Amino acid sequence: MYQPMKNNVVLATRSLEKYFHDPVRFKVLDDISFEIHTGEFVTIVGKSGSGKSTLLYCLSTMDTNYSGELYIQQQKVTGQKLDTLAQIRNQSIGFVFQFHYLLPEFSCLKNVMIPALKLGRLSYPEIEAKAYDKLRMLGIADQALKDASKLSGGQQQRVAIARALINDPAIVMGDEPTGNLDSKNTAIVLDMFRQLSEEFGQTIVAVTHDNDFAKASQRTIEMADGRIVQVLNN
Numbered sequence: 438m439y440q441p442m443k444n445n446v447v448l449a450t451r452s453l454e455k456y457f458h459d460p461v462r463f464k465v466l467d468d469i470s471f472e473i474h475t476g477e478f479v480t481i482v483g484k485s486g487s488g489k490s491t492l493l494y495c496l497s498t499m500d501t502n503y504s505g506e507l508y509i510q511q512q513k514v515t516g517q518k519l520d521t522l523a524q525i526r527n528q529s530i531g532f533v534f535q536f537h538y539l540l541p542e543f544s545c546l547k548n549v550m551i552p553a554l555k556l557g558r559l560s561y562p563e564i565e566a567k568a569y570d571k572l573r574m575l576g577i578a579d580q581a582l583k584d585a586s587k588l589s590g591g592q593q594q595r596v597a598i599a600r601a602l603i604n605d606p607a608i609v610m611g612d613e614p615t616g617n618l619d620s621k622n623t624a625i626v627l628d629m630f631r632q633l634s635e636e637f638g639q640t641i642v643a644v645t646h647d648n649d650f651a652k653a654s655q656r657t658i659e660m661a662d663g664r665i666v667q668v669l670n671n
């Protein structure tokens with residue numbers, strides 16, 4: 438029997454298991470159980486092919502094809518309908534990819550505003566003001582009205598992070614969020630993640646190949662062949 442979950446657990450898995458066919462059936466996630474607390478900054482590391490991205494996509498609710506249980510903010514999300522999952526995702530999770538996926542012909546400001554416009558909780562001027570705040574936090578408010586395509590790669594990634602933060606998600610997930618960045622922009626993003634976790638109590642869960650990034654986090658979960666093989670408190 439599992440212990441009841443403590444109040445400060447924001448993300449939890451119970452024996453996640455997942456298979457792929459490639460071409461024969463193989464287990465890509467094997468008995469993944471952990472709890473992540475509010476405001477924690479956690480990295481997931483491991484060799485290429487160890488299952489990190491697959492795990493992150495399950496955690497983000499984008500992939501529902503697994504067995505076991507996933508809890509987000511104490512709510513069991515496994516087995517929920519797709520529209521409920523989309524709602525949970527919009528409200529509780531911000532996602533940063535290795536590639537920024539900004540809409541190139543839209544301004545940076547508009548790109549950041551889109552998830553909040555979709556959520557529909559605030560008025561347009563409120564969302565605009567919030568988007569400026571997020572861009573300011575990332576040091577790129579002066580680029581707000583430029584088309585996203587006109588920015589450097591590092592600036593575009595910072596806009597993508599501002600977009601991930603616009604709905605003040607409890608959890609920010611990143612799949613190699615600094616994978617395409619130079620050291621200067623990597624440092625900016627790392628500082629941002631630290632600030633989010635330490636000052637704003639937001640939880641960061643990021644897959645990374647970057648040792649310095651992993652060391653900057655509070656806890657590192659190491660995977661090999663779909664299993665958790667080591668958990669390090671940094």
Ligand SMILES: Nc1ncnc2c1ncn2[C@@H]1O[C@H](COP(=O)(O)OP(=O)(O)OP(=O)(O)O)[C@@H](O)[C@H]1O
Binds near residue numbers: 490
């Ligand atoms: N859609 C899929 N169908 C079949 N096999 C897949 C699929 N996606 C990933 N895999 C396989 O699952 C395993 C884990 O992939 P995953 O992308 O999760 O690894 P990773 O640790 O994130 O790797 P990397 O560090 O290279 O991004 C790999 O062997 C990969 O080839």
